[in-house]
Amino acid sequence: MADPVTFLPCCSLTALFFCRIIKTVVKTFKYFFGLRFEVKGLENFKVEGPAIIVSNHQSILDMMGLMEVLPDDCVQVGKKELMYTGSVGLIIYLGGVIFINRKSTTSAKMVMAEVAKTMTTENVKVWVYPEGTRNCTGDLLPFKKGAFHLAVQAQVPVIPVVYSSFTTFYNPKKNLFTSGKIKVEVLPPIETKGLTSDDVSDLTDRCFRTMRETLFRLSGRPSEAKDSS
Ligand SMILES: CCCCCCCCCCCCCCCC(=O)SCCNC(=O)CCNC(=O)[C@H](O)C(C)(C)COP(=O)(O)OP(=O)(O)OC[C@H]1O[C@@H](n2cnc3c(N)ncnc32)[C@H](O)[C@@H]1OP(=O)(O)O
């Protein structure tokens, strides 16, 4: 089957309608799950023009955390399999999610290149989970580079967002799911003006280190406890 094409409709009325509904509905879920969010740094989203937002991805519970801070003019990058999940797939498609094929770097790169162009003309932010998959270990997986190529191609800042570890209240393997508090920090934007593709690896490393340090701090874990650098 052909890969889905890029779709950045977050300015369309349909997308705005679905985004509002999804945000309102998903934001109520925290009361049923007994979760509280403590958010800091929202002012860092106030950059002029588009930006790439990168955050850690621990579980489907992140969708609640996403809706707590999601700027209005923002679309997310998701794996294309999500598009085939029936009504949820349809809803998030209409909400403006950009689907990529993680199994084909060539196709994902083509979609990302298109997004780099469109996000500037449409003036939207794009939210990417640079770990590329869910990871609930309390640490970060090595970052994929797509988000950082995208930021450099569009010459827009990268805004890291970090959610504290869920491990103290959520562990599906141990059937642990209690109430809990999630700390969220939106970090200052990292500029990419003047950077080229040669700088992408350094940019990726810089974001990774900053986010890992923040993750450990927010989760009350000493940073030298598991240092992979
Ligand atoms: C209110 C509003 C509601 C809105 C509406 C409802 C919302 C309701 C919420 C739904 C929200 C969904 C949330 C889903 C959450 C996920 O589905 S997470 C999973 C999907 N997301 C991702 O995978 C994103 C992160 N992945 C990437 O960026 C990866 O780099 C890519 C693009 C997939 C490529 O994968 P890869 O080949 O495995 O990765 P990687 O090692 O990075 O790259 C290989 C080579 O290609 C190069 N490369 C990578 N990308 C590029 C590029 N773009 N250009 C040039 N070269 C590149 C790399 O530099 C590398 O080369 P070297 O530097 O090693 O020489």
Ligand SMILES: CCCCCCCC/C=C\CCCCCCCC(=O)OC[C@@H](O)COP(=O)(O)O
């Ligand atoms: C009339 C409208 C009513 C609105 C109802 C809203 C219901 C909620 C709709 C959408 C929010 C849920 C979207 C599900 C997105 C799932 C994201 C996710 O966590 O995907 C996993 C993916 O990251 C990585 O996959 P893997 O870890 O590699 O496997």
